[in-house]
Amino acid sequence: MEAPGTAGVMAMHGEIPQGCDVLVIGGGPAGSSVAALLAKDGIDVVLLEKARHPRPQVGESLIPHFWKYADQTGASGLIEQAGFIEKAGGISAWNGKIHRIAFAEFGFTRPALHVERDVFDQLLLNHAENQGAKIHQQVAVNRVDFGGSRPRVHYLDKRGGNACEGSIVCRYVIDASGASALLAGQFKSRKLIDSRMRFLSLWGYYENARFIASDGASHPAADIGKVKPVTFVTSFEDGWIWHIALRRLTSVGLVINTDRTRGMNRSERERFFLETCRRTPHLDRLLEPAEYQDNSFCERPDYSYYSTRLCGENFYCIGDAASFVDPIYSHGVLNAFYNASMTALAVNESLKDPSRSARHAQLCENRMRQFYGFSRSLALGEFGGDGVDAQLVQHFMRSVPKVELELMLAASFMSERSENFHRLIREAGLDRGSSPARTHFMERLEL
Ligand SMILES: Cc1cc2nc3c(=O)[nH]c(=O)nc-3n(C[C@H](O)[C@H](O)[C@H](O)COP(=O)(O)OP(=O)(O)OC[C@H]3O[C@@H](n4cnc5c(N)ncnc54)[C@H](O)[C@@H]3O)c2cc1C
Missing domain, CATH: 3.50.50.60 (FAD/NAD(P)-binding domain)
Structure with missing residues (x-):
């Protein structure tokens, strides 16, 4: 050395x-x-x-695929013992349409989680x-x-x-x-990526918020741990919002275009966050009994890179x-x-x-770019721009275990962000047999 x-x-x-x-x-x-x-x-x-x-740290929702990596590092037992909240699936209210997916229908044997990231x-x-x-x-x-x-x-x-x-x-x-x-x-x-798809996030924590279960009914905070929550996502005119029920608190955050808060100072952004939460359909009901945690406001500027x-x-x-x-x-x-x-x-x-x-190093970089492109095609409608190689992504799609691809395919019908993902799946011939059948349309939520 x-x-x-x-x-x-x-x-x-x-x-x-x-x-x-x-x-x-x-x-x-x-x-x-x-x-x-x-x-x-x-x-x-x-x-x-x-x-x-x-x-x-923000980022409390984990999808069930993560266990295979925890097994590799040997951390699975510790994660199991920590007693994090097991989640049942996801529900989205996107531009007036409500969709639901339940992990149990995909054959995962281990749960998805809501975790306090500091822990x-x-x-x-x-x-x-x-x-x-x-x-x-x-x-x-x-x-x-x-x-x-x-x-x-x-x-x-x-x-x-x-x-x-x-x-x-x-x-x-x-x-x-x-x-x-x-x-x-x-x-x-x-x-940084194309300005139309550049976002920032504003979030905070509430105590005593209601949460939604996989049947679309809401429950009081006291039921957490007895009834499995879903991660709830709703669009609103400026972007989308998450609601993630944790053991004591609920994480709620907005994702919006970077232009939306231009010129606002920090306290104006916090006010914008709170007002948006208060007036967004469904979320307003869930937060009705909740107390916002003072000093819990956080933000992450322009982060799509x-x-x-x-x-x-x-x-x-x-x-x-x-x-x-x-x-x-x-x-x-x-x-x-x-x-x-x-x-x-x-x-x-x-x-x-x-x-x-x-x-x-080159092989590793290719693998990392495949995964990045895969995530980006799911989350950002403007796929195909700089930094992403469609063939690499399709190669990755072919190598993903079927159950994981099916979950992602079902999830991709929950927003209107994934048209390029659908196109890539179609062109790769991977859409046969894995339809959106496991994405259930719901008339309404019982909140
Ligand atoms: C608004 C928002 C919501 C999200 N929601 C989710 C979600 O629901 N589910 C999900 O899976 N992901 C989510 N994410 C993403 C997730 O939080 C990150 O992808 C994840 O934390 C990345 O892990 P990491 O180890 O790369 O980085 P980090 O978790 O950020 O860890 C980096 C570490 O490096 C340390 N560090 C930084 N600079 C230095 C330095 N110079 N020297 C030494 N140490 C340094 C930091 O202190 C930190 O501990 C979300 C992200 C955001 C912004």
């Missing part, structure tokens, strides 16, 4: 080594999973996380540590220097009150820094650090897990035979 020039930093919470095989930036689902997978195989992994877990993400991070990854929280990576024979990762260690700088040399660096997209920023490879450079001989960008698509189909955490799984494989093989590093 190259002799490091900067001494490792001794801090209250343990010494950050001067070198390692793999350095992971960020301890969200992507970073924790790739760290767990590599550490499990005996690889020397260091993960630097700028926050201190549990830290708040879920901490669990994954602890799991990575238990697999042998060296985790250092409150350490923020500033930049990665690719000038030498190996990447040198520069960080600011904020533990113990005093901020001090340091650096660590590694063979592979994996950027899992989420929306910060550290390497994409450094490479200037981050691209992708990076044109994902994997190279000694770097990988995964999860939200690689791309982000509108969250309507709950693909974010799944994408993070998928990217982590592909990257662990590529890095593992590259460590065994470094002469093939470039080849593994």
Whole structure:
């Protein structure tokens, strides 16, 4: 290993080594999973996380496909024990039409979940540590220097009150820094997508909100845990809204075009959020008995982006650090897990035979682009624009397990966002036999 020039930093919470095989930036689902997978195989992994877990995070709805990745990392047992809310399916009220899907009809043997992300993400991070990854929280990576024979990762260690700088040399660096997209920023490879499909999100949390079950009837908050909720999604004139019932609180958020709140300050945006929730049909009923949690308002600005450079001989960008698509189909955490799984494989093989590093990086990048294109075709009507290759996506569609494709196909009838997904499915000859039959049309909701 190259002799490091900067001494490792001794801090209250343990010494950050001067070198390692793999350095992971960020301890969200992507970073924790790739760290767990590599550490499990005996690889020397260091993960630097700028926050201190549990830290708040949005994205509470998980579709059932995620279990196969949790099985790979070995985290499934811990997730099962955590007692998250099992959800029954989804209901959407989109431009006046109500649709419902129930996971039980697809033959999934394990549940979809509504998770408190602070709890879920901490669990994954602890799991990575238990697999042998060296985790250092409150350490923020500033930049990665690719000038030498190996990447040198520069960080600011904020533990113990005093901020001090340091650096660590590694063979592979994996950027899992989420929306910060550290390497994409450094490479200037981050691209925003077409302005018509560029969104921001405003959300907050309510206590005591009613929730909807899969039969379309609503229940009081006290029934959560006894009756399975669905994720409820409704369109409104400016975008769409989610309602996700958690154990104590309900997460409610708007997704709207970035132009919609231009010129508003933060308190005006919060007011816009609250007023929209109050006057949106169905949601107004669910929130009637609820109390909004003061100081729970959050926002994520303009977030539909992708990076044109994902994997190279000694770097990988995964999860939200690689791309982000509108969250309507709950693909974010799944994408993070998928990217982590592909990257662990590529890095593992590259460590065994470094002469093939470039080849593994290229294969991994192709896989990640397939998944990104798949998610994007589902969620964004304007498919086929920059950054997406239709043939790669169709290749991916053919390789997806039938039950997963059928669920996505059924889900794609719940909004009016998926016409390109339908076209790709048709052109790939995958529509036969998997009709929208499992998307049920409903006359009305009993709220
Ligand atoms: C409004 C909204 C709603 C969503 N809803 C859903 C949903 O219902 N279901 C779903 O599956 N997905 C959803 N998502 C997406 C989901 O939240 C993300 O895709 C997921 O969190 C990505 O995981 P990640 O590990 O890539 O990034 P993150 O979870 O963001 O983790 C990145 C980590 O990196 C750390 N970090 C950042 N910069 C640095 C640095 N410089 N140095 C060290 N550490 C750093 C951060 O502190 C963070 O802990 C939603 C997203 C948004 C914006």
